Amino acid sequence: MGSDEDFRKRSQSPAFTPVRRVTPENSPETPAEKAPDPQLVDGVIDARRYTSAEFMKLEWERLWTRVWLLGARELDMPEPGDFVVTEIGPESILIVRQSDGGLRAFYNVCQHRGNRLRPCGVGTSGTTRSITCPYHHWEYELDGSYRRIPDLDTFPQGAPPRGLKELRCDTWGGFVWYTLNESPEPLRDFLGVIPKHLDPYNFNRMVQTRDLTVEWHCNWKTSVDAFNESYHVQGIHPQLLWYLHDLDIQIDCYERHSRYLIPFGTLSPRVRKPPGIPEPIKTIMKGAGMDPADYDGPITNIRHDVQKHKRALGATQGRDYSRLNDDQLTDDYHYFIFPNLSLNVHADDFWIFRQRPHPSDPDRMFYDIMTYELVPAGTEWPERVPHRQWRHGDKSIGTVLDQDAANLPGVQAGMHSAGFNGLWLGRQELRIRHFHKVIDDYVYGPAGRPPGAP
């Protein structure tokens, strides 16, 4: 066994020169300044919240049925009668474009015998003139009122008092949001700073390029945690150390949501300067229209040169970056919208990872991958990809996400172990601590604390 000094020496994080970042005054819209860190207790996050059916029930009653949730993309349902089915826990939700162009959301359940009106499952979508239950053909108008109940005269009590049970829905960012909460705060209040930060990207210019659901063998929070820290890059994504800076990361926690800003197109201080430009960084350069074979400067200048190049050439390529700051042209502006959306946002694309709890099993969840790419002005709008779904490990979802996916069942199994009490988090994992604080606020009330908490 080594001495304490050896232990500390081996464990020391590497020193580094900070990357050049835009100053707040050079960011036209998305605020660039660091938010003050929340004052959170350094305690252990109890592992039981990842495994207990009781905590899962509390989450359902006090969190999932209170928050706003992402339901559909407006571009997927432009015409009256277009509908999209989404799911959260045990509930299936039907979002329908109305004759007047508005939107309504309903529980996907017939008022007659409880049958699903449309097949469950994220990815179900279509167009209809009215909503007919496939069982006894009860038929509803797009606004949820009754259109036809076969043999109504054989129901001496008449029709049930109201049509489809409706939910609140609203739109932001080109997406339809819904809530199971019957008296929710307005969506804008719930989203807080998010619209101000993300509106400049104008998501409506982007076409969907991936739409995938994988059932993962872990709790939904195990997956959220995996995307809210960069500490694991050196552990399970070693190849990314030649692609991004995993230590010089600006973490900003807001009321419920959070973000971190990860410099892309540069090297981690954990690796030595390589003899040539790493392939992943070449990909960034090519994406910006640069030829890596032409590049004679040091690797550490590439990020800044890509920014300059995109700024100069964006307009000629039909890519309007005028609302974005220079760092947004290269870096990963990674947002977490409570409780279940991780957004990797970039100038030319963005990815949404959505974690949905399983209807009944705390050890399972649904992981949705939705990616979008900027369609340059003047080019034809491509067709969006169809939705696909499979189970954990059935197919590759890409090298990096496969690395995340492969690790999570082990984490979940460990949460059940008598040899583990809970998460021991460092500064790089501040967003995880903040996430669980917000969960506590919902589950136990803002002044409340989890049982046994310090």
Added chain:
Amino acid sequence: MDLGLRGKKAIVTGATKGIGRAIVELLALEGADIGLCARDADEVAETVAALKVRGINAVGEAVNVRDGEHYKAWLERTATALGGCDIFIPNVSAGGGFDSEKNWVKSFEVDVLHTVRGCETLMPHLEKSGSGSIVIISSTNALETFGVPQAYNAMKAALLTYSKQLSQHVGKRGVRVNSISPGPVYFDGGAWELIKGTMPKLYDWAVKQIPIGRMGAPEEVARVVAFIASPAASLITGSNIVADNGFTKRVQF
């Protein structure tokens, strides 16, 4: 065995890292004076200082060998500063790349043209030496199919042909010309470290091709280069020495 390197004047390009660095370290240890270049001025200064500790004369400058005039002027300056040139080892390479036609131009200028310009510029000094020796650094990529068709492999092959013909041409003037073809060489900050980190499957495949199960080290290549460069290898010219730990599978008759 005394290699006879003491007091010889050696000029090595790209000598701050990897194989080039190991070559100058070993030549300096054997008592040769060193002139070196690399792209990064700080790294050049650090290397020169490290060599001088050996008690030999060492000079170095930051040079981009693609700039032909600047490069040739540096060679002349260096030969003058050292008081001649007995050994020339053109070691710089543009490395791999297969995604743009520009890689061909870059590889031609860096790998081929810098070697040719160096040999031609320094030839008068090498002739005067009496034991003039050029060691050109090629690669096993020139000998067997490796990876994808790319400029690096083809330009390293061009160096082998050039090396052989040059040896015939200048032999009567007392200058020996040989080439070394190292197989995969692993070192901190080297190409294989990057490949191991970013393309682990390719790295694992390459290691499996090596019977002894490990890649070469720069010091191992340097020992071959130092011998071939030295007067001790007086019988060897026009050869290509494969130093690859058994990576290549062809039979050398």
